[in-house]
Structure formats: C-alpha cells, structure tokens
Amino acid sequence: MNKKNFLAIDIGASSGRTILGTLNNGVLEIKELTRFANSLIELNGHFYWNLLSLYEAILEGLKKTVRDGIEISSIGIDTWGVDFIAIDKSQEILGMPYSYRDPHTTDAPENFFKLIPRRNVYESTGIQIMNFNTLYQFYTLNQNQSTVLKEADKVMFMPDALSFMLTKKVVMEYTIASTAQILNPYTKQPDAELLSHVGLDKNKFGQLVMPGTVIGNLSDSVCRQAGINFVPVVAVGGHDTASAVVSVPALDENFAYLSSGTWSLMGIEVKEPIINSETYGLNFTNEGGVDGTIRFLKNICGMWLLEQCRKEWGTELSYPYLIGQAMECKPFEYLINPDAAVFSNPVSMTQAISQYCIDANQEAPQSVGEYVRCIFDSLALRYKQVLESLQSLAPFVINRLYIIGGGSQNKLLNQFTANATGIPVIAGHTEATAIGNIMMQAKALNIVGSLSEIRQIICDSVSPVTYQPENTGIWNEAYNKFNKICNNKYNHEERSLSRESIRNS
Structure with a gap:
C-alpha cells in the first residue's frame, strides 16, 4: 500500500479540527493540524451557527497543508446532525443556519403529531423523537411562513453544505440525512407524506449518496484562496457519529x-x-x-x-x-x-x-x-x-x-x-470521528475495501485501554x-x- 495523506474536517457542536491522516503499509497515523471554535451566535432571541466562520476554518486547514508541504489525496467533512442550510436557484445561501438548540421548535413535535400521529412518524422513519429533528425544524419554519423554505431551491445538511461551499456540488449524504427524521429506513429515500406536511418535496434535496462517494473536486475559487491544487472531496459518514463508529476497534x-x-x-x-x-x-x-x-x-x-x-x-x-x-x-x-x-x-x-x-x-x-x-x-x-x-x-x-x-x-x-x-x-481513540472519516476517504479511493478491513487496520494502529468493572x-x-x-x-x-x-x- 502506497503512502497516502487524507484531510479530515471534523466539526462538533462546540469545536472543530482538521486532522491529517497518513495511511502507510496498513497502518494509520493521525496528526491535528488546526483547531477552531464552533460557537452559537444569539441574535434577536434565536441561535445560529456561523457558517462563514466554519468555511474560513476549513480554508485555514487547507492552507496549513500547503505551508507544511503535505500533498493530500482527498478531503472529507463530518459534522453534528439535523441542522441545514438552504440555497436559492442562483446557488446563493439563504441566511445563516439555525442551531438545533434554538427554542423555536420546543413544542413542534406535539403540534406536528396533530397532522400525523407520533407513532406513525416513528414507524415511517425509525428515528427517535427529538424536538430539534430536522423534520420539526422544517415544520416550524413552514408554520412561520419563513422565506428560507419558500425561496429554497435546495436544502443541504451541514456536511453537505460545507462540501457544497468547497465544490459547488449539491448532494445529500445518507448518514447525515438519516438523522433528520425524513428518510424511510428501508428505501433510504425521503418520505413524501412527511415532507408534504412541511411544505417540501424530494426535489428540494440533492442526490442521495452513500458514504465513500466522491462528490467532486475543490472549486477554482477554493484552490486559488488556499493555494492548493484540485483535490477530490469525499462524502464520508457525514454524521460525526457515523464516522466515529467506523473506528471501533x-x-x-x-x-x-x-x-x-x-x-x-x-x-x-x-x-x-x-x-x-x-x-x-x-x-x-x-x-x-x-x-x-x-x-x-x-x-x-x-x-x-x-x-x-x-x-x-x-x-x-x-x-x-x-x-x-x-x-x-x-x-x-x-x-x-x-x-x-x-x-x-x-x-x-x-x-x-x-x-x-x-x-x-x-x-x-x-x-x-x-x-x-x-x-x-x-x-x-x-x-x-x-x-x-x-x-x-x-x-x-x-x-x-x-x-x-x-x-x-x-x-x-x-x-x-x-x-x-x-x-x-x-x-478507543479520542479522534475516533476523524479516523472513521479518513478511512472512508480511503475506501472512496479504493485503497481499502470493506468495513472489516478498515477495522483491522484500526486495530493494528491504535492501542485501546480496557477498564474492568x-x-x-x-x-x-x-x-x-x-x-x-x-x-x-x-x-x-x-x-x-x-x-x-x-x-x-
């Protein structure tokens, strides 16, 4: 196996990191390149994520690889779940994304269940009822006649949104979409009935892609700003827990x-x-x-x-x-x-x-x-x-x-x-999410195969600590x-x- 470098962009609900992963002869080594805050912004009683700050942090991570003389084979992004952005037909971003901790969805599930019974919603999606699920965010915005949804041409979950900002490609990665409570768990497609009650349809979302899919290359603008050559961006397990579970040894x-x-x-x-x-x-x-x-x-x-x-x-x-x-x-x-x-x-x-x-x-x-x-x-x-x-x-x-x-x-x-x-x-490893992110990039580039092969590499690369009762x-x-x-x-x-x-x- 030839030596390959991968850049994992791992963003949680309070901070983010860019992690370099080097895979060499079946052994993975990782190194933190940059770390940055991901703080909520309160404005007029609502809580938002600073999307542009996250974009700047990603650019800084890319610039760091250039300064350090590191040639990366691909990039992958994972984030927390359920939150999203919308873009219009000109691919302009429609406002900053709400945080799942915003109080506007406090009573949304119970109100939504007046349209579709709670049990029906669960059986249609298999997803835990949580008031901040994307379904109830959509419902709240629709009830409030939000211009964000009215003007939306496409809706993207956070890792897909950041990948879009890097590539101009619109996709819906499966693991992150599954957190939203809008997917049928058997067909893995958006549930038309649920979406109809929040004023949306499946055409408002990008093509569903599975983890380990190449989305596209960095755009000309990103390459120019970061001083980097064209590099593919991979849809990894976009939900951070999906990536983290990959790394279980x-x-x-x-x-x-x-x-x-x-x-x-x-x-x-x-x-x-x-x-x-x-x-x-x-x-x-x-x-x-x-x-x-x-x-x-x-x-x-x-x-x-x-x-x-x-x-x-x-x-x-x-x-x-x-x-x-x-x-x-x-x-x-x-x-x-x-x-x-x-x-x-x-x-x-x-x-x-x-x-x-x-x-x-x-x-x-x-x-x-x-x-x-x-x-x-x-x-x-x-x-x-x-x-x-x-x-x-x-x-x-x-x-x-x-x-x-x-x-x-x-x-x-x-x-x-x-x-x-x-x-x-x-x-296991403290950077479990980044490790899973990196290994799914390697899978997308056909460097590794199955999940079992990935976990064997992880077992060979980390030293877990066991605590007995x-x-x-x-x-x-x-x-x-x-x-x-x-x-x-x-x-x-x-x-x-x-x-x-x-x-x-």
Missing part, C-alpha cells in the same frame, strides 16, 4: 459503542432497522451507518452538562483539576437524570442541577467537586439504564462497551461506566436510587431532544 459484532462527547450516543450495529412497539416506547433510533449498516442507538446527554458548568466556573479550571475534585467527594450523594428537559439549554446549568436535586428530595451540590461527581455518577448510571434496554433489543449478547471520541480520555468516567454496567469498557455491588445499590429518582413525580419529562451526537461527536 472490534473484529466481531458482540459489542455496544458509546460515542462520548458533548452528547453521548450508545448503540449497536445491525443490518436491518429495529422498529417495533418496544423501540417506539423506549424512543430508540435507527440511523444510517456505513457499508450497509444501521446504527441502532439511543441519544443521551453527555459532557454538555459539565461544559456548561465549566463556563460558569471559568474555563481556567482544567478537566484534570475538576476530576481530582470529584474524586474527593462522597459518591451518589447527588443524582440527576441527565436527559431531563431542564438540562437542555438552561441559563445556569449549576442552578438547574441544584433545583433538580432539591425537587427530587436531595440536598443541592455546593462545591465544584460535588457538581462534577453528581454529573459523572449520573451519566454512568444513565449509561447502565440505556445499556439494559439496548441488550433487551439486541439480536446478540453484548459483552463489552467501546467508548470512542473525546470522552475516551476521561479515565474516571470510563471506570465509573465499567462499574455501573458490569462489563469491560474499552476506550469494580465495586459492582455498590453501584447496583446506587442504580436503585437512581431509578427511583428518575421515576418519581419530581422527574421532569425526559427531553424529546436528548441527542449526541449529536456526538462526538
């Missing part, structure tokens, strides 16, 4: 994965969607994966809780310091349901946690360490809760859990998760307390928007 199917970042996404890989009364009741989702797989998963709030607390305390408090403070605190004193609606986007996360604890007949955390311990204990127990549901639905025995993404570095939470779930937890009896007792708190009358309804991963994203 497993050689059989008996595993679950937890893509851990701002959001936590726990699931398994299956060949066909799992859509039935039980999955509907548990609000599990069936999202598109690579190589013909379905990502059957549950979206769980992740490090968002701690990230928001840290903003209040000051970002100068490092994660090692916060973890050290947590380790000094008594366990299980304060427990919350991480997916309660009050934690979606509160003005103050610490106040939201305190009030939740008080409403659940607990004391409120006082110190930084107690808040962190509350978050970590609660997340680990929530992971156990979801894993139990997942095992009841899986067509195989789950004997280990792979943690991938930024959360794989959190040794304390990894150990807590092993303790809570009672199975080995294996921490400890003190499971104590954690089982805490789990009983956690379940009572989640089920008591003070528990706020689990948010319909509880997703990942919107991951690792």
Whole structure:
C-alpha cells in the first residue's frame, strides 16, 4: 500500500479540527493540524451557527497543508446532525443556519403529531423523537411562513453544505440525512407524506449518496484562496457519529459503542432497522451507518452538562483539576437524570442541577467537586439504564462497551461506566470521528475495501485501554436510587431532544 495523506474536517457542536491522516503499509497515523471554535451566535432571541466562520476554518486547514508541504489525496467533512442550510436557484445561501438548540421548535413535535400521529412518524422513519429533528425544524419554519423554505431551491445538511461551499456540488449524504427524521429506513429515500406536511418535496434535496462517494473536486475559487491544487472531496459518514463508529476497534459484532462527547450516543450495529412497539416506547433510533449498516442507538446527554458548568466556573479550571475534585467527594450523594428537559439549554446549568436535586428530595451540590461527581455518577448510571434496554433489543449478547471520541480520555468516567454496567469498557481513540472519516476517504479511493478491513487496520494502529468493572455491588445499590429518582413525580419529562451526537461527536 502506497503512502497516502487524507484531510479530515471534523466539526462538533462546540469545536472543530482538521486532522491529517497518513495511511502507510496498513497502518494509520493521525496528526491535528488546526483547531477552531464552533460557537452559537444569539441574535434577536434565536441561535445560529456561523457558517462563514466554519468555511474560513476549513480554508485555514487547507492552507496549513500547503505551508507544511503535505500533498493530500482527498478531503472529507463530518459534522453534528439535523441542522441545514438552504440555497436559492442562483446557488446563493439563504441566511445563516439555525442551531438545533434554538427554542423555536420546543413544542413542534406535539403540534406536528396533530397532522400525523407520533407513532406513525416513528414507524415511517425509525428515528427517535427529538424536538430539534430536522423534520420539526422544517415544520416550524413552514408554520412561520419563513422565506428560507419558500425561496429554497435546495436544502443541504451541514456536511453537505460545507462540501457544497468547497465544490459547488449539491448532494445529500445518507448518514447525515438519516438523522433528520425524513428518510424511510428501508428505501433510504425521503418520505413524501412527511415532507408534504412541511411544505417540501424530494426535489428540494440533492442526490442521495452513500458514504465513500466522491462528490467532486475543490472549486477554482477554493484552490486559488488556499493555494492548493484540485483535490477530490469525499462524502464520508457525514454524521460525526457515523464516522466515529467506523473506528471501533472490534473484529466481531458482540459489542455496544458509546460515542462520548458533548452528547453521548450508545448503540449497536445491525443490518436491518429495529422498529417495533418496544423501540417506539423506549424512543430508540435507527440511523444510517456505513457499508450497509444501521446504527441502532439511543441519544443521551453527555459532557454538555459539565461544559456548561465549566463556563460558569471559568474555563481556567482544567478537566484534570475538576476530576481530582470529584474524586474527593462522597459518591451518589447527588443524582440527576441527565436527559431531563431542564438540562437542555438552561441559563445556569449549576442552578438547574441544584433545583433538580432539591425537587427530587436531595440536598443541592455546593462545591465544584460535588457538581462534577453528581454529573459523572449520573451519566454512568444513565449509561447502565440505556445499556439494559439496548441488550433487551439486541439480536446478540453484548459483552463489552467501546467508548470512542473525546470522552475516551476521561479515565474516571470510563471506570465509573465499567462499574455501573458490569462489563469491560474499552476506550478507543479520542479522534475516533476523524479516523472513521479518513478511512472512508480511503475506501472512496479504493485503497481499502470493506468495513472489516478498515477495522483491522484500526486495530493494528491504535492501542485501546480496557477498564474492568469494580465495586459492582455498590453501584447496583446506587442504580436503585437512581431509578427511583428518575421515576418519581419530581422527574421532569425526559427531553424529546436528548441527542449526541449529536456526538462526538
């Protein structure tokens, strides 16, 4: 295998990176080239993404490869899910994209279900009901008579939008489109009935392409600005979790994965969607994966809780310091349901946690360490809760859990998760998403073949760390307390928007 360089552009819900991947004789090496913020912009009561800032950051990553004398074979982009842009017939972008955290869709699902029953929507798409799903964003904009949809010639999800800005090509990559709750999971095409109720039809979207498809080459404008030669842009697993799952270093199917970042996404890989009364009741989702797989998963709030607390305390408090403070605190004193609606986007996360604890007949955390311990204990127990549901639905025995993404570095939470779930937890690479992105580029260029071949290369290239369960009896007792708190009358309804991963994203 000849040495090849690939550029992965991996953008999560709070930051982005450009990662260089070098594949040489069956071994992958990666290197971060640039890192940039992806911050929400609040304007007149709405929250937007700064699309042009992301474009500039991508250009800077391309320029970095030129400055470093690196010749890249291709580029791939992955992002968080559900959000989108629209362009008119002149291919002009119609405004900045709303963020999924914008409150304009708060009541949208229940209003939409007056048109099509909730269960019918789930059975038509297999997607977890979350109020920020693209379907309900479309519905809200249509109800508000938004000019964005009225004037739209094409609608593109975020990785496709950024690829469009690089190539002028309009596509709809399968994995990112599958997060929107508009695709039929069997035909993999937009559902005409659902779209008709939001004022759209399938012609408003680009050609559906599968991960590992070359979209087109960089445009003349991009090449001139970056000082780079024409390079193909590849549709990878455009949803960051789809790319992250590619990088699970497993050689059989008996595993679950937890893509851990701002959001936590726990699931398994299956060949066909799992859509039935039980999955509907548990609000599990069936999202598109690579190589013909379905990502059957549950979206769980992740490090968002701690990230928001840290903003209040000051970002100068490092994660090692916060973890050290947590380790000094008594366990299980304060427990919350991480997916309660009050934690979606509160003005103050610490106040939201305190009030939740008080409403659940607990004391409120006082110190930084107690808040962190509350978050970590609660997340680990929530992971156990979801894993139990997942095992009841899986067509195989789950004997280990792979943690991938930024959360794989959190040794304390990894150990807590092993303790809570009672199975080995294996921490993969922190740049799991970028690795999956890179390997799908290699697949598009026919350098590698199947998903199993990709994972063999990953196994040969990374050194996972395994955490064995400890003190499971104590954690089982805490789990009983956690379940009572989640089920008591003070528990706020689990948010319909509880997703990942919107991951690792």
